[in-house]
Structure formats: structure tokens, C-alpha cells
Amino acid sequence: MNSDVVLVFMAKSRFGLNRALTLIALAILLTADINSANAAPAQLVVLLFQADLDSDRVFLDGPFAISKPNSQHFAPRHYQIAYKNGYFEITELNQQLGKPQRPPQKIRAPFLLLETAGPRFISIGRRKDKIRRYFGAIRLSSPDGKKIECRNLVSRRDYVTCVVGSESPPEFPVEALKALSVLIQTASLRYNPEDRLNDTTEKQAYMGADYARPEVIAAVQQTWGQKLLCGDQLVPIYFHGTCAGGTSSSEIFTGKKSKLACDKAVICKHCSDSPFSKTLIRPLAASEFEKRIAPALPQVQTKDSSNRPLQLSYPNGKTETGYQLWLRIGQTMGWGLAPGTRFELSKSKNGDYEIRSNGAGHGVGLCQWGSQGLAKKGWDYRKILQFYFPSSRVGQES
Numbered sequence: 001m002n003s004d005v006v007l008v009f010m011a012k013s014r015f016g017l018n019r020a021l022t023l024i025a026l027a028i029l030l031t032a033d034i035n036s037a038n039a040a041p042a043q044l045v046v047l048l049f050q051a052d053l054d055s056d057r058v059f060l061d062g063p064f065a066i067s068k069p070n071s072q073h074f075a076p077r078h079y080q081i082a083y084k085n086g087y088f089e090i091t092e093l094n095q096q097l098g099k100p101q102r103p104p105q106k107i108r109a110p111f112l113l114l115e116t117a118g119p120r121f122i123s124i125g126r127r128k129d130k131i132r133r134y135f136g137a138i139r140l141s142s143p144d145g146k147k148i149e150c151r152n153l154v155s156r157r158d159y160v161t162c163v164v165g166s167e168s169p170p171e172f173p174v175e176a177l178k179a180l181s182v183l184i185q186t187a188s189l190r191y192n193p194e195d196r197l198n199d200t201t202e203k204q205a206y207m208g209a210d211y212a213r214p215e216v217i218a219a220v221q222q223t224w225g226q227k228l229l230c231g232d233q234l235v236p237i238y239f240h241g242t243c244a245g246g247t248s249s250s251e252i253f254t255g256k257k258s259k260l261a262c263d264k265a266v267i268c269k270h271c272s273d274s275p276f277s278k279t280l281i282r283p284l285a286a287s288e289f290e291k292r293i294a295p296a297l298p299q300v301q302t303k304d305s306s307n308r309p310l311q312l313s314y315p316n317g318k319t320e321t322g323y324q325l326w327l328r329i330g331q332t333m334g335w336g337l338a339p340g341t342r343f344e345l346s347k348s349k350n351g352d353y354e355i356r357s358n359g360a361g362h363g364v365g366l367c368q369w370g371s372q373g374l375a376k377k378g379w380d381y382r383k384i385l386q387f388y389f390p391s392s393r394v395g396q397e398s
């Protein structure tokens, strides 16, 4: 089994377009062969703070306990844990100033295992002013002897709940949350302990216990143990923010027509509430594009049925897929330029380039804003899932 990235799901937002553009969450795409023989893992391990892995310290708000290497309780105060010269150094910080209260306590150990103490979560972050709360336990280690890696050992159920909450705005209706719950559960059936799950750039957004809102907990409760099947196999799970008129099949990623009945492009007229349903036109300095992306504008050779570019060619004979170019533009110049994979590059009147796009994310699988639009029209989650994954059915884990 092998789960790997592809990307991108633009988070939708109640804060308007600009804010939404900054809320890029990344969705998982599973490249493994379809396989239904997976037993549900009871616990998952998630590498936290992926975006800030270079930090040599973490900050915690007590209470919490260290259970390994030795049991120790920490009161409701502020702490910093750093790793120096083979020792974890635990420093209690002054409430207001964040200054050390006394010399650090040093522990020599390959890792520290932190458990909850009192509340059901541990409050931890890379920065003093950016603490998040996590269910389960936290394992701190320093594989390179300098930086601290922080892993969350969390039950599959708490993980699914926090991901559904992190990937959905608070206003989304419960049937849309239930549809996402079945998708995240299906994806998690593919994980095994060797998979390196993380919280941002390669997997689903996972922002901790604060996103386990009551309606999300209820949606997961009502769908627990369910999975999405194509025949008797797990459906490969894709979802994105907004398709803006039609989804695409996984042909976008692979360049090959999918043979799977559940992996098809569908027409979607249900995501018009999304700030990304309209076409965005952004200027692009030709010199900048030519320096950082490609020496010239590409020619579109083929498009799919939803009008997304599939194959591109350049005057120098090179080729790439539309998806590859879209990723490179997003990663190099920012996702706000072309939030969706239905994009087009052209020359503008002043000799520079411009880029048009609509939708948000890769456009494959479930359209989240469409899912909320259908839920508002009274569709239940099973019908929503069957709409975006034709011929699929919701099954129950045995």
C-alpha cells in the first residue's frame, strides 16, 4: 500500500475571497492499487507542524504528563521543550514574558511520550502564540540531534473527526459533513503504521481538537464504520473545493482514461455559492513566468470533457500535463494565481501574460461546495457521494 500526494484542495471560507486564497489545504490522493482488504487501523500517527519542521523547540500549555521515559506531571503553566546536546530541556516560562522561571530540567532519552492530564487534549505548538490542542498522545524525538519532531498518536475516530472539521467551514450542512466523513474514513482504511501522515502539505488538513465541532462529531458518529465502495473495492478518494461546472476523472493526474466506473467526470451545477465559481483573471509578468516557469507560453494539445487542459507542449518540443504546470505555478508563484486546474494562459494587450482560472483545487472527485449545495437542497450524503462517484455505494465495515 502506498499513499502519496498529489494535491490541492482550496479551502473554502466564510471570510471572503482574499482570506480563502490564503487557506489552502491540501487533499490526499491515493495512488495505491485499489484494494478492499484493509482492516481499520485503531490508531494513526500524524507528523505535526509539517510546515515548520526546522524548529528546535516546541511550546506547551499545561497540564500534561510525561509517561516515558519516566512519569512526571506538569501543572497548568507554560513550557518550552528544546533538544540540545542529547538532552530534552524542559523549561517553565514566565506567564507574561515567556522568560524562563528557573533552569531547565534535562532528560536524556531517545524520545519523550506526552499524555493528557485532566483535559482530553494536549496543547502544543511551534510558537508560543500558536498553540493547538490535540487528542491522544504526543511523541517528541530528535532524529538528527537538533530539530524536534512532533508526532500525534491519535485514535482513527478522533483523526477522522478533526480532519472533517479542518476541511469544512462551520456553515456546511450536516449531510455534506457526513459525505466527507465517509471519504476520510475510506482514505484512512488504506493507512498503515509505516505511512507518514502529516498535517498539511501532503495529506488532509489536520488542525487538531478545536475543529472537532459538535456538528462534526455528530456527522462522524452517524456514519462511523462506513466506507465508499466501487463493486467490492475501496473507491480512490479525491475531493477538492470547487469544480465550477464539472469535475474531472483521475485522467488529470495519470494522463490515462480511467477504467473505474466510480472515477468519472460529472457535470456539477451546485457549487455556485463558492467564491471560486467565477473566473479569475490575474496578470502575470512575462519575464517572471519565463524565468521561473517556462521559456514560453505552452500550447494546449488536449483538454478533458470538463475543459481542463490535459497535455501541453512548448515551442522547444518539451511537453507536460496541465496538472504538472498548474502545480508548478502554484508552488512557485502562489496558489492565488490559478486556484483551479481549469486554467488558461494567454498574452495580454500590454505584452505581458494573464492567467484565467475558475474553481479551486484539482477538480477530481467530490466537489465540496457542490456537496454543500446539494445538502442544502435536501440530498442525503449517500446520494451526494453517488453523484460525485457514479456507481459507488456506501458499505459498512464488518
Ligand SMILES: [Zn+2]
Residues within 6 Å of the ligand: 242, 243, 244, 245, 246, 268, 269, 270, 271, 367, 369, 370
Ligand atoms: Zn462543483
